[in-house]
Amino acid sequence: MDIRFQTGGPAAWKAPVMLVFACKGENPADNCPEIADAAPWFTIAPGVRDFSGDKLEQALFHGHPDLALPRVLALGLGPRESVTPDIFRRAAAAALARCRTLGLEGVLLPAGQFARFPGGPTRLAEETVCGALLGLYRFTRLRTPKEDDKPDPRRLTLGFTENSVPDGFHAAARRGEHAAVGVALARDLANTPPNILTPAALGEAAEELARRHGMACTLLDRAALAELGCNALLAVGRGSAREPRLIVVEYAPRGHEEDKPLIFIGKGLTFDSGGICIKPPQNMHTMKSDMAGAAAVLGALEAVALDDLPRRVIAVLPCAENMPDGDAMRPGDVVTSLAGKTVEILNTDAEGRLALCDALTYAQRNWTPAAVVDIATLTGACAVALGQEVAGLFTDDDALAERIAAAGRVVGDNYWRLPLWEPYQEHLKSEVADISHMGPREGGAINAALFLKNFVEPGVRWAHLDIAGTDWAFKKTPLSPVGAVGFGVRTLIELARGGV
Numbered sequence: 496m497d498i499r500f501q502t503g504g505p506a507a508w509k510a511p512v513m514l515v516f517a518c519k520g521e522n523p524a525d526n527c528p529e530i531a532d533a534a535p536w537f538t539i540a541p542g543v544r545d546f547s548g549d550k551l552e553q554a555l556f557h558g559h560p561d562l563a564l565p566r567v568l569a570l571g572l573g574p575r576e577s578v579t580p581d582i583f584r585r586a587a588a589a590a591l592a593r594c595r596t597l598g599l600e601g602v603l604l605p606a607g608q609f610a611r612f613p614g615g616p617t618r619l620a621e622e623t624v625c626g627a628l629l630g631l632y633r634f635t636r637l638r639t640p641k642e643d644d645k646p647d648p649r650r651l652t653l654g655f656t657e658n659s660v661p662d663g664f665h666a667a668a669r670r671g672e673h674a675a676v677g678v679a680l681a682r683d684l685a686n687t688p689p690n691i692l693t694p695a696a697l698g699e700a701a702e703e704l705a706r707r708h709g710m711a712c713t714l715l716d717r718a719a720l721a722e723l724g725c726n727a728l729l730a731v732g733r734g735s736a737r738e739p740r741l742i743v744v745e746y747a748p749r750g751h752e753e754d755k756p757l758i759f760i761g762k763g764l765t766f767d768s769g770g771i772c773i774k775p776p777q778n779m780h781t782m783k784s785d786m787a788g789a790a791a792v793l794g795a796l797e798a799v800a801l802d803d804l805p806r807r808v809i810a811v812l813p814c815a816e817n818m819p820d821g822d823a824m825r826p827g828d829v830v831t832s833l834a835g836k837t838v839e840i841l842n843t844d845a846e847g848r849l850a851l852c853d854a855l856t857y858a859q860r861n862w863t864p865a866a867v868v869d870i871a872t873l874t875g876a877c878a879v880a881l882g883q884e885v886a887g888l889f890t891d892d893d894a895l896a897e898r899i900a901a902a903g904r905v906v907g908d909n910y911w912r913l914p915l916w917e918p919y920q921e922h923l924k925s926e927v928a929d930i931s932h933m934g935p936r937e938g939g940a941i942n943a944a945l946f947l948k949n950f951v952e953p954g955v956r957w958a959h960l961d962i963a964g965t966d967w968a969f970k971k972t973p974l975s976p977v978g979a980v981g982f983g984v985r986t987l988i989e990l991a992r993g994g995v
């Protein structure tokens with residue numbers, strides 16, 4: 496769907512449907528005075544009285560079919576005092592899905608409406624555009640098109656009363672669009688089944704992304720990883736017929752080649768069966784999205800490149816498939832990580848941290864990062880603690896924690912800070928190796944984060960995002976069908992756009 500701009504006021508506007516936001520108990524026309532000129536019939540439409548403005552309520556009003564704006568779709572935002580950017584995202588998503596069902600080709604949204612709510616008009620425009628695009632997302636690549644699959648609306652037009660687009664709206668709409676492209680890429684990757692999206696295929700997807708945007712991409716295969724000494728990552732992939740990969744993508748625009756990079760590390764388990772400590776079969780298929788962290792990083796990088804951001808950003812993605820096999824890693828194995836620390840493996844299902852620890856070392860050896868943020872579907876314990884709507888945020892750096900939490904609040908990725916509780920390092924002591932990769936079930940998300948912390952050099956700004964549980968929608972919402980939701984993509988984009 497194209498995002499367009501129409502200036503010159505209602506007399507110049509033309510589209511099959513116009514979207515009007517309205518709060519509970521208010522007349523939709525009050526929030527959108529333009530409507531008196533754009534669709535005068537609407538202000539006297541008797542049906543307006545049926546519309547109460549509840550959250551996500553929709554009402555479609557019909558004028559004469561020959562009018563330039565023959566329909567109005569009113570979108571409820573709920574009570575005015577509780578309106579947040581999130582409701583604009585969701586209302587816009589639901590609206591575009593409805594317009595698709597109705598077979599409407601173009602949608603016009605009077606942009607003057609944004610000024611009548613808190614949050615900043617350009618930010619609300621950005622969120623609305625992003626939400627509108629995400630509401631149309633579907634993963635259809637692997638099924639035969641159905642007769643009644645309706646095509647997406649072709650245009651979303653922001654309508655302005657001014658004679659030129661006011662400052663900031665072009666850029667805001669582009670940012671919203673770029674973010675949606677990034678989220679869609681992450682969803683596509685995480686929704687792709689594990690027989691198709693292997694570590695090698697994920698490497699190819701990264702190469703293709705890099706090619707699209709003139710970025711550098713390096714793929715380390717099994718032999719290269721062995722040469723380097725990434726034995727923790729290699730151990731994870733040893734039970735699989737598909738080779739692991741360490742994927743590195745670098746975005747370094749001209750003039751910023753020597754910047755200290757912001758480094759994103761994403762867990763890229765293209766399938767996690769648990770290995771020899773095999774998982775129960777219920778919901779095992781969702782472990783195809785155990786690369787949602789890596790997918791989020793690639794999605795963010797796509798948006799960063801589309802935005803043309805003036806800073807260096809590097810993705811490091813340790814990718815593997817965790818399978819049981821005659822050559823698979825065993826509980827009791829000890830491997831020498833890239834950092835040189837020996838690690839005792841106790842449960843082959845705690846594989847993510849093994850993949851990540853080598854990636855952390857790789858990142859710090861090769862660059863002096865401005866900050867390192869890792870994102871991973873790391874522990875079921877995190878999902879048990881925080882549920883499916885809030886991700887775990889771990890860092891000793893208060894400023895970084897606040898940046899991430901604030902970024903998440905704006906874009907709708909919710910985080911709750913959990914402690915890197917030093918006394919629990921005790922849990923990671925091993926009788927035979929430098930460190931064990933896991934502790935008891937209790938505090939499982941903290942234990943995993945603490946394990947990773949052992950691979951972070953003093954003085955390096957580092958945060959760990961545990962997105963197990965938040966990465967997958969078991970029920971559809973306006974912003975996402977069932978499946979991968981692209982959690983974290985927009986957080987990472989905001990970090991790259993902002994001052995971290």
Ligand code: BES
Nearest residue numbers: 842844845847872873874875876963964
């Ligand atoms: N990929 C899983 C974590 C996970 C669970 C992600 C549910 C999404 C939804 C991870 O590799 C794992 O299996 N972790 C184990 C660790 C345990 C064995 C210490 C877990 O959480 O059970």
Ligand code: MN
Nearest residue numbers: 767844845846
């Ligand atoms: Mn696992």
Ligand code: ZN
Nearest residue numbers: 764767785847
């Ligand atoms: Zn896993």
